[in-house]
Amino acid sequence: PTSPPSNSVIIVGAGMSGGFMAAKTLEEAGYKDFIILEASSRVGGRLHKGNIGGHTIELGANWVNSGGPKSSPSLQIAKKIKLKTFYSDYANLTSNIYKQDGGLYQKHVVESAVRIAKTRDAFCTNLSKILSSETTRDDDTSILGSQRLLKEVPMTPLEMAIDYFFNDYEDAEPPRITSLKTTYPRNQLVDFGEDSYFVADPRGFESVVHSVAKQFLSHGHQVIRDPRLKLNKVVRNISYSKDKVTVKTEDGSVYQANYAIVSVSIGVLQSDFIEFTPNLPLWKKLAINNFNMAIYTKIFMKFPYKFWPTGPGTEFFIYAHERRGYFPIWQHLENEMPGSNILFVTVTDEESRRVERQSDEKTKAEIMNNVLRKLFGNKIPEPQSIFVPRWWSNRFFNGSYSNWPNGFTQQSYKELKEPIGPIYFTGEHTNSTYLGYIDGAYFAGINTANDLIKCFKQFSDGHHI
């Protein structure tokens, strides 16, 4: 018999999942003996506001879903603090798709391509249901595999652009990679609604974590004063035995507790940035490394004046190129910030890696020469500034959000979440229902903390787990 543990916990990471929802769940259950170690100088993680030309932009998460049978926690918090959100109206996109060398596709041509894309989508949902109902086998395919089965693989620039909008724009990885069974139907949309609202508020989307913090941490005006939150603590080593964890940070500090909750992204876990002593078992390392960290990049540009269409039905436009995902989805911010003259384009996956590696000047020239001048003529002005978020190169993230790859089994997913001795794992990637989203991080934090609390209780009942 060992002496009863004191239930102290070190939480690694101050994003939605760990530092906020897991910590809050512990606190509310009466377990107040925790500290939160955050590598950066701020909280919120992948909720992160930036600034271009005096306007607040969201470098990370941007949308909340609404209109479904359930209410999303991120939407509830956003409503509570009256965060400014704007309905993203994609309805008119069929009139706003540009050809590679400029000029719009005719509406009826786009409409018939969209009809086929919707057929593909419905087929994917159906096939996924069939695969899920089979309980003795864990068969899966990729979204592309499903399109091949239907004999409807997108081939032309227009078809690829529409397919990108349906899939990559959400998953941040191409259909060839993404698991069909775990992605279709998209729970986030089915449960919380297909209406997406774009957050544009000077306080930033990150103010939702401050709202959570206020409920359980001592807190001043957008500043958390609780001594249990420690910023600029870059965790580099976690040593563990059966009931003790020692955490070392880059600045030489050492912290000890009975348990740890690790909330860093799957990208950080894959990078070996944090060394575990002893090494994590091979099955755990395989589960971590076989999962995917996708990359999603919004490239913001501020211009001296507008040269793109404005007014109802113009917010979004698509650029269809023979190279899939080449500066494909565009959005202006005239509804959100009138007169801001900001345009942004979203790229993902290999295109994200490419723009992260090259200089912003080069990206700017590429966008101007290869895309915008083709669409809007040679007389358009140069942007005054460009902002390229670099989630992939940032060692505290190594990407944007997780994506379930085809071939990754349900068993591996269980192993991905499985605690190792006193070390528990959380983060958006550990919530199979809403992985990749803020809501996934929200529920993951609660679930992981509850698993740990269950373990505390078993110990106090005299049972060992």
Ligand SMILES: Cc1cc2nc3c(=O)[nH]c(=O)nc-3n(C[C@H](O)[C@H](O)[C@H](O)COP(=O)(O)OP(=O)(O)OC[C@H]3O[C@@H](n4cnc5c(N)ncnc54)[C@H](O)[C@@H]3O)c2cc1C
């Ligand atoms: C570009 C982009 C767009 C997105 N769009 C949306 C969207 O529209 N809607 C939506 O719902 N979701 C979106 N997401 C996803 C959403 O932001 C995430 O799922 C969610 O914020 C993840 O929260 P988390 O707590 O799991 O991880 P994180 O927010 O990553 O928190 C983990 C924390 O750990 C810290 N950390 C890392 N390494 C260490 C270390 N060694 N030591 C100490 N601390 C460390 C990090 O700094 C971070 O603060 C987007 C994300 C990105 C990047």
